[in-house]
Amino acid sequence: MILSTTRFGALSVDETQFMEFPEGLPGFEDCRRFVPFEHAECAGLIFLQSMDRPDLCFLTLPVRSLRPDYCPLLTPEDCELLGLPAGRTPQIGTEVAAMALLSLREGQPPTANLLSPIVVRVATGRAVQAIRPDNRYGCREPLVSEEAACS
Amino acid sequence: MLVIQRHEGQTVLVGDDVEILIIECGGRRVKLGFRAPRQVAVTRGEVKLTREQNLAASEPVSPAALREVGRRLPVLAAGRKAPGVAGIAGLATRPAKAWAVPTLGGSSGALDAKVVVAKGQAAAPDYGTSSPGVGKP
Numbered sequence: 001m002i003l004s005t006t007r008f009g010a011l012s013v014d015e016t017q018f019m020e021f022p023e024g025l026p027g028f029e030d031c032r033r034f035v036p037f038e039h040a041e042c043a044g045l046i047f048l049q050s051m052d053r054p055d056l057c058f059l060t061l062p063v064r065s066l067r068p069d070y071c072p073l074l075t076p077e078d079c080e081l082l083g084l085p086a087g088r089t090p091q092i093g094t095e096v097a098a099m100a101l102l103s104l105r106e107g108q109p110p111t112a113n114l115l116s117p118i119v120v121r122v123a124t125g126r127a128v129q130a131i132r133p134d135n136r137y138g139c140r141e142p143l144v145s146e147e148a149a150c151s
Numbered sequence: 152m153l154v155i156q157r158h159e160g161q162t163v164l165v166g167d168d169v170e171i172l173i174i175e176c177g178g179r180r181v182k183l184g185f186r187a188p189r190q191v192a193v194t195r196g197e198v199k200l201t202r203e204q205n206l207a208a209s210e211p212v213s214p215a216a217l218r219e220v221g222r223r224l225p226v227l228a229a230g231r232k233a234p235g236v237a238g239i240a241g242l243a244t245r246p247a248k249a250w251a252v253p254t255l256g257g258s259s260g261a262l263d264a265k266v267v268v269a270k271g272q273a274a275a276p277d278y279g280t281s282s283p284g285v286g287k288p
Contacts (some may be wrong), residue, residue: 026202044224046158101208104216116201131197139204143223
């Protein structure tokens with residue numbers, strides 16, 4: 001199908017390959033379907049283009065490209081939405097993919113939201129924004145951790 | 152800020168309609184119950200933080216800011232080689248039928264999505280940089 005977007009113009013997308021957020025995202029509860037793609041000019045970044053709002057396109061990075069040891073923490077509600085058994089951490093890479101939304105503001109260093117990563121179940125495309133129940137990470141983390149930057 | 156000490160089983164009232172019950176106090180966490188009218192939203196503080204951050208992240212990105220993150224990406228490449236992080240968040244290992252992350256801009260052409268050129272105009276993203284390949288599937 002052809003998707004009209006503000007940033008990229010008309011996009012031809014495979015409508016079977018979208019991510020579906022059954023409850024949307026906080027602040028965007030009505031935006032349930034997003035198409036992920038990379039762009040050759042910024043390889044590594046993943047754009048999440050809303051299928052419901054042409055002007056809504058998030059920028060993300062895989063959480064483990066930001067913090068190699070990152071593990072998403074899913075609440076029982078998150079697991080239910082994803083159709084995964086509760087109480088077990090799903091495997092990143094095989095079962096789920098996890099991405100952090102980036103915030104890029106001119107004049108400020110870019111930050112990543114590691115408090116609430118996007119977690120998508122690979123087999124089904126079902127996705128949630130999984131807000132961590134702990135306070136290990138913040139919602140405005142620098143792209144490179146301080147430990148990594150110093151070593 | 153008003154600070155009140157309470158024991159398990161005791162309550163706090165906010166206005167006439169909102170009641171907060173201290174159900175259980177553990178060493179590191181507290182379990183609370185809320186009784187409130189339907190129209191009063193009760194959410195975790197992190198949900199509000201996430202909402203605000205999502206709204207900030209949804210703002211159009213300036214070319215300069217995008218260049219800045221592009222400059223930092225090589226630094227991040229090391230992390231991407233971590234175990235279980237092949238390709239996009241490890242999606243290279245997904246089952247063949249699962250969804251995938253296509254690439255725009257001409258390089259790998261791995262998947263189906265590509266920029267469709269409308270009326271002969273290249274659908275370049277507004278990066279403020281040249282975009283060879285974009286719009287030329």
